[in-house]
Amino acid sequence: MLKREVVYESVLDHDFLDEIYSLPGGQEIKKCIQCGTCSGSCPQGAVMDYAPRKIFSLIRAGFRDEVLESNTIWYCSSCYTCAVRCPKEIKITDVMYALKRIAIKEGKAKKGRKAAILSNNFVRLVNKYGRNHETELMTRYILFAEPHHAFNFIPQGWKLFSNGRLPIMPHKIKNIDQLRKILKKVDELGEI
Amino acid sequence: MATKQSYIYYPGCSAEATGKPYEISARAVCEHLDIELKELADWNCCGATAYLSVEDIASMAVAARNLAIAESTGLDLITPCSACYITLSKVDHYFEDYPDIRTKINNALSAAGLEYKGGVNVRHLLYVFSEDIGMERLSGMVRADLSLRVAPYYGCQVVRPFTERDSPDVPFAMDEIISALGGDVVDYPLKTKCCSGALIGIDEKTALGLAKPLIECAVRSGADCIVTCCPLCQLNLDAYQYKINKVYGTNYHIPVLFFTQLIGLAFGIDEGRLGLNMNIVPYRPAARAKGASG
Incomplete structure (x- = not known):
């Protein structure tokens, strides 16, 4: 499945491991014994380019692009089954989140294009209203991610709307300025 | 008191x-x-x-x-x-x-x-009912005969990775509540298997492949309804059930209730005050459904 099978030391990204180690919980990756409990537990393992065990192996071997461009990180639905079963207590789900963030920031989320659209619009709405507005999120997602299949979503949306489960108006928190001040300060401080 | x-x-x-x-x-x-x-x-x-x-x-x-x-x-x-x-x-x-x-x-x-x-x-609200209120008080408040066979579906994040007292794989808080209310808990081994979460909007085919066994398992276990404690799990199993039927050629119509709706029904609270009219797959008391089928 790997694009390149023989890899020379010189083309591998050794900094990648340090980058991952520096994340909260990232140090634990060193302890991975490649037992495969994570891959065996993963409900999406079968559709992933590389199931979690291989991802850890690839990280440690410096296959940066293969990891960040894989569909694996986008199929992780945060069910934490692997994380609670890992005999070395690696925070696997949190590592997947970190990989999602790096892939989005570096424009490597091609296989996660739709997931990235969903997440980015979610963040946008929370920053705007202080809360997620599910109706607007779904609309924005369809427009940006699935414009050609918009009609597929209509029956679904209608069922929810007619049952009172998709409000038209968003709810904006009163003290949105407070939230914005916090986010502005985070911007100044920088992420991890 | x-x-x-x-x-x-x-x-x-x-x-x-x-x-x-x-x-x-x-x-x-x-x-x-x-x-x-x-x-x-x-x-x-x-x-x-x-x-x-x-x-x-x-x-x-x-x-x-x-x-x-x-x-x-x-x-x-x-x-x-x-x-x-x-x-x-x-x-x-x-x-x-x-x-x-x-x-x-x-x-x-x-x-x-x-x-x-x-x-x-x-x-999580589930554990307020199971720990603080307790089974004795819950069963003491029961006013309606449920006569329902219920599949307890917990989903992921209520028990993983943090949990108040339950097992991350085989939790039992909701099972106890259902029993205390007079319901019949069916054997439901997929109780903590992922429903696909937010994947449903992103890759529907894969997501429905995860949600379908959850419905199928409940139906095969003889459940009259599925009860859950997560808004996203309920949405995926309730609102996407017709899509599962469309894709897999099945004919499932099992109601998916929030555990608070089940408690309300057992307490004899008016259905209108429990938001039951908002569920996509309509809820019918099992007794009535059994009557209808003869």
Whole structure:
């Protein structure tokens, strides 16, 4: 499945491991014994380019692009089954989140294009209203991610709307300025 | 009778939209039990899984604003949403394990005149019923004969990775509640298997492949309904059931109730006050359904 099978030391990204180690919980990756409990537990393992065990192996071997461009990180639905079963207590789900963030920031989320659209619009709405507005999120997602299949979503949306489960108006928190001040300060401080 | 129980209540964003029947029934049932839910003042979104996929510190700072506001009350913070539960809990765990993150988040909060010392007891509503209210009180309040066979579906994030007392693979809090209400718990081995979460909008084919066995297993176990404690699980199993039927050529029509709706039904609370009319697959009491089929 790997694009390149023989890899020379010189083309591998050794900094990648340090980058991952520096994340909260990232140090634990060193302890991975490649037992495969994570891959065996993963409900999406079968559709992933590389199931979690291989991802850890690839990280440690410096296959940066293969990891960040894989569909694996986008199929992780945060069910934490692997994380609670890992005999070395690696925070696997949190590592997947970190990989999602790096892939989005570096424009490597091609296989996660739709997931990235969903997440980015979610963040946008929370920053705007202080809360997620599910109706607007779904609309924005369809427009940006699935414009050609918009009609597929209509029956679904209608069922929810007619049952009172998709409000038209968003709810904006009163003290949105407070939230914005916090986010502005985070911007100044920088992420991890 | 004990003094009135009070909690700080964090509904979560879905309570205003797709999870509305959960919100309505949770409030109705708590009112019936004389439990006070004090809504957290001007709460904001916890960030859920989506914010954390884009920003790290920002997502935790967003969640921490709620905890900073809740801290002064000294009460447990209760949420009915499994994603809110895990996201808010995670802040505390990170505060404990990573002092740098704690400093950074408090630095950000201080820009808005807030501080979070750490230590708000974040809990899922399910465990308020199972731990604080208890089975004795629940069964004592039963006024209607349920005669239902129920598949308890917990989903992921209520028991993983943080759990109040349950097993991450084989939890039993909801099973106990169903039994206390007079319901019949069916054998449901997929009770903590992933429903696909937010994948349903992104890769429907894969997502339905995860949701279908959950419905199938409940039906094969002879369940009259599935009961869940997560707004996203309920949405996926209830609102997408017709799509499962379309894709797989099946004919499932099993109601998917929030556990608070089931409690309300057992207490004899009017169906209209439990948001049952908002469920997509219509709920019919099993007795009536059995009657209809002869």
